[in-house]
Amino acid sequence: MLVEDSEIDVFIHRRVISKSGLSNEIQQFPTGKLALEYLSKLEHINDVPALIFLDIRMPDMDGFEFLKEFEFLPEWIRKEIRIVMLSSTIDALELAEARGNKFVLAFIPKPLSVEKIKELFE
Amino acid sequence: MSGNSVHLMISPAEGTKDEELKAAFVPLNGAFQLHLIHTSNQLSSLSAGQARIFIFSGSSDNTTWQESARQARLVSSSLYFILVSDEETSFSAITQGADLLIQRSEVQQLPLIIGALLRRNIFSKSNNPEKAVTPDLPVMNKLDELKMKNTELEKINYELDRFVYSASHDLRAPLTSVLGLLDILRNEIPAGENQHLINLMEESILKLDTTIRDIVAYSRNNRTDVSIEALRIQPIVEEILRELKYLESNQFALVECVNAQDDGVFPGDKIRLTTVLKNLISNAIRFRHPARKPVINIQLHRNANHLDLIVADNGLGINQQHLEKIFDMFYRTSDQSAGSGLGLYIVRETIRKMNGSIEVQSTVNQGTIFHISLPLQGDQIITS
Numbered sequence: 001m002l003v004e005d006s007e008i009d010v011f012i013h014r015r016v017i018s019k020s021g022l023s024n025e026i027q028q029f030p031t032g033k034l035a036l037e038y039l040s041k042l043e044h045i046n047d048v049p050a051l052i053f054l055d056i057r058m059p060d061m062d063g064f065e066f067l068k069e070f071e072f073l074p075e076w077i078r079k080e081i082r083i084v085m086l087s088s089t090i091d092a093l094e095l096a097e098a099r100g101n102k103f104v105l106a107f108i109p110k111p112l113s114v115e116k117i118k119e120l121f122e
Numbered sequence: 123m124s125g126n127s128v129h130l131m132i133s134p135a136e137g138t139k140d141e142e143l144k145a146a147f148v149p150l151n152g153a154f155q156l157h158l159i160h161t162s163n164q165l166s167s168l169s170a171g172q173a174r175i176f177i178f179s180g181s182s183d184n185t186t187w188q189e190s191a192r193q194a195r196l197v198s199s200s201l202y203f204i205l206v207s208d209e210e211t212s213f214s215a216i217t218q219g220a221d222l223l224i225q226r227s228e229v230q231q232l233p234l235i236i237g238a239l240l241r242r243n244i245f246s247k248s249n250n251p252e253k254a255v256t257p258d259l260p261v262m263n264k265l266d267e268l269k270m271k272n273t274e275l276e277k278i279n280y281e282l283d284r285f286v287y288s289a290s291h292d293l294r295a296p297l298t299s300v301l302g303l304l305d306i307l308r309n310e311i312p313a314g315e316n317q318h319l320i321n322l323m324e325e326s327i328l329k330l331d332t333t334i335r336d337i338v339a340y341s342r343n344n345r346t347d348v349s350i351e352a353l354r355i356q357p358i359v360e361e362i363l364r365e366l367k368y369l370e371s372n373q374f375a376l377v378e379c380v381n382a383q384d385d386g387v388f389p390g391d392k393i394r395l396t397t398v399l400k401n402l403i404s405n406a407i408r409f410r411h412p413a414r415k416p417v418i419n420i421q422l423h424r425n426a427n428h429l430d431l432i433v434a435d436n437g438l439g440i441n442q443q444h445l446e447k448i449f450d451m452f453y454r455t456s457d458q459s460a461g462s463g464l465g466l467y468i469v470r471e472t473i474r475k476m477n478g479s480i481e482v483q484s485t486v487n488q489g490t491i492f493h494i495s496l497p498l499q500g501d502q503i504i505t506s
Contacts, residue, residue, distance in 0.1 A: 006295070006299065008299045008303070009298075009299055009302070012299065012302035012303060012306065015306050016302070016305075016306070019309075057291060057295070088291070088294040088295045088297070088298040089290075089291060089294075090290060090294065090334075090335055090338055091287060091290070091291075091338075092342065092393055109298075110295075110298035110299075110301075110302065111298045111299070111301045111302025111303075111305060112302065113302070113305055
């Protein structure tokens with residue numbers, strides 16, 4: 001799943017992800033709110049995304065706010081999901097907050113690339 | 123009321139209670155005589171001697187402030203007209219007849235402002251040279267003045283932080299998008315001329331990115347306090363090399379870290395130290411000697427009252443004539459213009475912020491040595 005509001009970046013992420021062979025079923029939500037709504041309504045474990053690429057800067061609900069609300073999703077959904085934060089930020093505080101969040105597997109600086117995805121799973 | 127009191131006319135905004143206004147000026151008992159003007163008739167019925175300062179905050183009969191000023195000056199030509207408005211700029215207000223423009227949010231401070239103006243004798247024009255300012259006027263004491271300046275400064279600093287934060291985000295986001303697209307393009311097109319064009323585009327974008335990062339680092343160094351924690355040099359250097367992998371062309375660089383301590387732990391400001399080392403290492407790689415692999419040697423010595431950090435490389439070296447100027451803002455040596463010109467300037471400012479010093483020695487075609495000295499406070503590691 002991609003939680004990202006920039007159309008161009010969504011295009012890039014999709015290309016890179018399918019090139020890396022990671023997945024071909026990629027959903028996209030432009031705000032944290034819409035992503036959470038979708039997740040909270042899931043009923044089957046097979047529908048839960050294995051990996052979420054989460055942007056920081058988005059309108060309405062940003063990446064960090066998403067993470068705060070994510071905690072309130074049912075355990076069975078949260079267990080299946082790995083979250084990777086993806087952002088162009090160079091702000092030291094944001095980087096620390098992203099890396100320190102208990103739900104975040106890793107922080108990847110944009111742009112996403114096949115190499116960076118490979119590194120993720122090493 | 124003393125005969126020396128200043129006559130103050132106020133044209134209050136519609137809905138303002140007269141009592142509120144009078145209450146605001148109560149601390150100035152005796153210093154001011156208040157006249158509340160609600161209609162232009164009241165205005166014309168005043169005598170010249172009574173019209174000294176006019177504060178226009180609004181009107182109940184739709185008189186414009188410009189009209190009100192004009193009428194008031196008919197009564198007294200030496201009137202001082204203060205406009206309270208959020209709709210005008212100082213330029214438009216003053217060119218249209220006001221003497222001073224105040225924002226609505228500053229109205230509380232009007233008595234103090236008028237007191238300050240009176241102390242500077244702004245109102246006594248040539249017709250009343252002997253009418254000195256009364257000594258019992260309210261004086262903004264030093265503490266109030268400091269408090270006011272402090273609040274203003276905090277506001278400016280906060281806005282600067284937000285500006286740098288926003289700017290860096292809004293400037294970098296499109297950059298990373300382009301870099302991502304270039305990467306995709308590079309893998310899609312056949313090898314050849316076009317690949318070279320893509321590399322050039324990428325180089326340009328990376329240069330722009332470096333400048334943005336440097337500006338953010340510079341701003342951050344200025345604005346945040348030094349924060350000390352226990353550090354090890356090895357992980358810091360490893361993190362730097364990982365980040366540089368994305369920025370510099372992938373030239374293998376050997377970076378040796380020599381730590382003269384047993385446990386290798388020393389107190390320092392992590393982010394600032396990283397900034398310094400990152401700039402020095404990336405320079406060493408960028409200005410490598412074409413005939414050999416770049417080797418960077420980093421040494422850390424801990425003395426009684428200071429830390430010695432030595433960064434030595436085997437690169438191109440720096441000509442003596444440039445040596446003094448390399449720390450200057452935007453100074454670049456000849457055509458090696460891949461950087462922003464801010465790197466070493468930021469290094470020096472960052473070290474200064476840590477109360478340290480930096481020196482450089484260099485021999486052309488052999489290499490360069492940077493010698494950094496940072497003060498220690500005894501053996502204490504202070505975490506903030």
